[in-house]
Amino acid sequence: MSTLQQESAKIEQLKHQSFDELEHVAGRERENLEGWIPELATADEVREALEKAFDYRGDVTVTLKDGTVVEGYVFDRRSGTSLTDSFIRILPSKGDRGKVNVAYGDIAALAFTGRDTAAGKTFEAWVKKYWEKKAAGEKNIGIEAEKLD
Amino acid sequence: MAVPISQMFTVASYVLKQKIKGRKRYPLVLMLEPLFRCNLACAGCGKIQYPAHILKTDLTPEQCFAAVEECGTPMVSIPGGEPLLHPQMPEIVAGLVARKKYVYMCTNALLLKEKLHLFTPSKYLSFSVHVDGQKEHHDFSVCREGGHDQAMEGVREAVKRGFRVTTNTTLFDGADPNSVRAHFDELMAAGVESMMVSPGYTYDKAPDQNHFLGKAKSRRLFRAILSNRKKNWQFNTHPLFAEFLMGKRNFECTPWGMPTYNIFGWQKPCYLLQDGYADTFQELMEATEWANYGAKSGNPRCANCMVHSGHEASAVDYGFGSLKGFIDTAKAFLSGSYQDAGAQKILNEWQPEHRGQLVQIAAPAAQQTELVSGD
Numbered sequence: 001m002s003t004l005q006q007e008s009a010k011i012e013q014l015k016h017q018s019f020d021e022l023e024h025v026a027g028r029e030r031e032n033l034e035g036w037i038p039e040l041a042t043a044d045e046v047r048e049a050l051e052k053a054f055d056y057r058g059d060v061t062v063t064l065k066d067g068t069v070v071e072g073y074v075f076d077r078r079s080g081t082s083l084t085d086s087f088i089r090i091l092p093s094k095g096d097r098g099k100v101n102v103a104y105g106d107i108a109a110l111a112f113t114g115r116d117t118a119a120g121k122t123f124e125a126w127v128k129k130y131w132e133k134k135a136a137g138e139k140n141i142g143i144e145a146e147k148l149d
Numbered sequence: 150m151a152v153p154i155s156q157m158f159t160v161a162s163y164v165l166k167q168k169i170k171g172r173k174r175y176p177l178v179l180m181l182e183p184l185f186r187c188n189l190a191c192a193g194c195g196k197i198q199y200p201a202h203i204l205k206t207d208l209t210p211e212q213c214f215a216a217v218e219e220c221g222t223p224m225v226s227i228p229g230g231e232p233l234l235h236p237q238m239p240e241i242v243a244g245l246v247a248r249k250k251y252v253y254m255c256t257n258a259l260l261l262k263e264k265l266h267l268f269t270p271s272k273y274l275s276f277s278v279h280v281d282g283q284k285e286h287h288d289f290s291v292c293r294e295g296g297h298d299q300a301m302e303g304v305r306e307a308v309k310r311g312f313r314v315t316t317n318t319t320l321f322d323g324a325d326p327n328s329v330r331a332h333f334d335e336l337m338a339a340g341v342e343s344m345m346v347s348p349g350y351t352y353d354k355a356p357d358q359n360h361f362l363g364k365a366k367s368r369r370l371f372r373a374i375l376s377n378r379k380k381n382w383q384f385n386t387h388p389l390f391a392e393f394l395m396g397k398r399n400f401e402c403t404p405w406g407m408p409t410y411n412i413f414g415w416q417k418p419c420y421l422l423q424d425g426y427a428d429t430f431q432e433l434m435e436a437t438e439w440a441n442y443g444a445k446s447g448n449p450r451c452a453n454c455m456v457h458s459g460h461e462a463s464a465v466d467y468g469f470g471s472l473k474g475f476i477d478t479a480k481a482f483l484s485g486s487y488q489d490a491g492a493q494k495i496l497n498e499w500q501p502e503h504r505g506q507l508v509q510i511a512a513p514a515a516q517q518t519e520l521v522s523g524d
Contacts, residue, residue, distance in 0.1 A: 022363025142293030
């Protein structure tokens with residue numbers, strides 16, 4: 001899911017046109033979150049930051065109030081009425097790799113430490129690379145899947 | 150016949166059983182994603198953008214079988230990632246076939262030829278090869294030159310060895326209906342059993358966010374493609390879903406119709422939209438706020454969705470839900486060719502948006518001039 005802010009282009013489009021009349025659909029606005037360390041001063045800031053962490057296509061690092069550090073991919077969040085009954089669910093990048101539940105209220109710090117794996121991979125980027133390689137005389141040009149270490 | 154009679158009978162019996170039991174929400178096809186890893190990096194794909202530790206994780210065969218038992222659908226589709234990269238895929242497929250599930254193993258077919266010997270032909274197994282159009286359309290779509298030739302080589306080899314082979318074509322903005330129809334001709338000539346075609350959805354997670362079809366353009370495009378059909382074209386989509394794509398009828402989304410299970414659990418609410426995960430199928434069905442999804446809900450993320458995972462199940466349910474639905478379905482099966490002079494006019498007048506190599510986005514100006522002059 002993306003936040004309302006990130007959905008703004010589509011929402012704006014739908015204000016003026018019925019979805020049945022759309023010729024093209026506005027894409028979402030992609031935020032550059034890589035490296036971001038959000039302020040978590042208020043409950044709203046905590047919720048907004050964790051919603052973005054859930055949306056993020058890279059690992060994050062969560063520091064708990066007891067000093068425990070969990071690094072991994074946020075694959076789910078469950079929003080309750082308070083920060084103590086709201087949880088993010090993480091698949092850690094290291095260790096036994098079981099699913100970890102963390103209450104919003106237990107989080108002291110959050111950092112978007114992993115690379116955004118979706119960033120910069122548009123059709124335009126692919127076509128630009130294609131023509132560059134074509135001009136250089138290359139054949140069988142393609143975007144390779146990333147190596148997994 | 151687009152699908153074997155035994156498969157049609159199994160699915161019809163299953164749906165009728167759900168109706169007799171009075172189940173308002175029942176799944177039709179399990180979308181089983183045993184891995185997200187892929188050997189392509191398509192810009193329009195929203196499935197493979199994960200950190201390496203996620204991409205390296207596989208569902209075990211036992212997890213796959215448990216999900217299938219939990220869900221209980223007669224058909225299992227195995228997308229991904231690229232399923233042929235899963236080291237235990239032959240074991241997973243064999244286990245599902247042994248359970249008499251109709252399996253559609255989705256593949257880009259880059260590895261199909263070399264892995265075919267690991268599988269046994271069966272009426273329960275179909276390789277659903279993703280081919281997004283004629284050569285340059287497909288190569289553009291999968292961001293790899295030569296991808297189409299490799300996929301078609303896999304298709305031909307699988308057909309030759311007696312496997313059921315179907316295809317799946319996803320269309321993005323810039324698709325040319327004349328080319329898509331020629332693509333259908335090529336697929337049928339290659340010996341595929343049947344074809345599926347669907348518009349691309351505005352995946353939140355896809356790296357590319359600028360080439361998704363709106364509903365109006367989708368309907369016009371599909372009307373041009375699917376009207377005035379050739380007699381030899383076989384489709385493995387429900388005919389009323391095809392009518393929905395052509396703008397001849399409307400269906401609301403049935404997001405629980407094709408639930409997804411992957412390494413995170415049961416995806417809420419559907420195959421395309423990722424709004425969190427449930428740990429069990431029952432939890433998925435009970436804890437998901439279904440009213441928040443589908444075009445009618447006003448959810449902007451669902452506004453332009455016309456894809457099969459949400460709407461084909463609606464067509465099937467409609468077909469079994471009333472006498473009118475049954476008659477409409479029977480008519481669609483029997484009438485079939487959708488003669489439409491208006492659609493022919495759209496087709497004749499359709500202007501391809503771009504020409505030249507990598508057809509869907511124009512070449513740099515200097516090179517484009519050369520290509521045009523060489524036409």
